[in-house]
Amino acid sequence: MAAGDWYRCLDDELAEMRMAARRAVFTHNSTAPDDRGNITPDLLALLGSAAPDARIEAPFHCAYGCHIHLGAQVFINAGCVFLDSADIRIGAGSMLGPTVQIYCPQHHTDPSLRKDGLEIARPVQIGENVWVGGGAIILGGVTIGDNAIIGAGAVVTRDVPANVTVVGNPARPIERR
Numbered sequence: 001m002a003a004g005d006w007y008r009c010l011d012d013e014l015a016e017m018r019m020a021a022r023r024a025v026f027t028h029n030s031t032a033p034d035d036r037g038n039i040t041p042d043l044l045a046l047l048g049s050a051a052p053d054a055r056i057e058a059p060f061h062c063a064y065g066c067h068i069h070l071g072a073q074v075f076i077n078a079g080c081v082f083l084d085s086a087d088i089r090i091g092a093g094s095m096l097g098p099t100v101q102i103y104c105p106q107h108h109t110d111p112s113l114r115k116d117g118l119e120i121a122r123p124v125q126i127g128e129n130v131w132v133g134g135g136a137i138i139l140g141g142v143t144i145g146d147n148a149i150i151g152a153g154a155v156v157t158r159d160v161p162a163n164v165t166v167v168g169n170p171a172r173p174i175e176r177r
Contacts, residue, residue, distance in 0.1 A: 001085055001121055009085070009105065010117035014064075021046060021065045029058040048087070056080075067104070071128065076100075086121035086140060094126055097134030097152065104140040127162065136171075 001007040001014070028036065028043040038055040039047070046065035054070035057078040062068060067084040070076075071092035079099040082088055086104040090096070108118040122140030126132070130144055133152030144150065145162030154171040164173050 004086070004121065006108070006118050006120050008117045009119045017064050017066070021062055024065060025061055028056065028060060031058075033058075050074075051092070063105075077134070085119070086123040088124045088126075090126045091128035091130065091146065093128055094130040094132070096132045097136070099135045100132050100138070101136075102138045106140055 024040075024042040024046040028040040031040050036058065038053065039050060043056065043065065044050060048066050048069045050068075050070040051072040051074065053072055054074040056076040059078060060076065060080055062082040062084050064084050067087045068082055069087065069089045071090060071094070073093050074090050075095045077096055077098040077100070080096055081101045083103045083105055088102055088104065102124050104121045104124060105119045106122065108114045124138055124140060125143040127144055127146035127148065129147050130150070132138070132150040133154065135153045136150045136156065137154070138144070138150070138156045142156050142159055144156070144160045145164070147163045148160045149165040150156055150160065150171065151165065151167030153169070154167050155169040156166065156171045158170070160166050160171070166173050
């Protein structure tokens with residue numbers, strides 16, 4: 001999985017890692033807002049890295065946690081889902097609206113191999129000062145450049161250059177006014 005090769009997602013070791021993530025996410029999501037801080041200690045310990053002022057609102061869900069890297073002043077709004085079977089890196093000052101979904105894994109297109117749990121994971125890189133509107137979906141293998149804007153509800157299937165706004169399904173550039 002880490003090498004970017006096809007792997008079996010039904011593996012026992014991966015199942016244990018997902019269970020550890022579920023426990024940390026449960027603690028984060030069920031901790032009172034006044035006690036949660038930016039990220040609960042259990043979830044923070046699970047993450048690959050996070051700046052001290054990065055914030056994840058509850059509820060939140062991630063598959064593994066260890067592949068998530070958050071820069072300074074990153075804000076993850078409520079209801080976000082990160083299927084982080086590969087690295088998800090979010091640059092400083094970026095903001096994700098509610099219910100943004102980032103999907104790194106891709107199941108096999110061959111039905112018999114898919115049935116056996118074969119999938120591949122592609123990383124997602126989000127630059128600095130990016131705004132991702134609520135309900136957007138970002139697929140694995142996508143890089144989003146600095147200062148880009150992803151419109152609410154957009155489905156991002158391709159790289160987005162710096163300083164570009166994209167909207168729609170699939171997401172396409174629009175001119176900024």
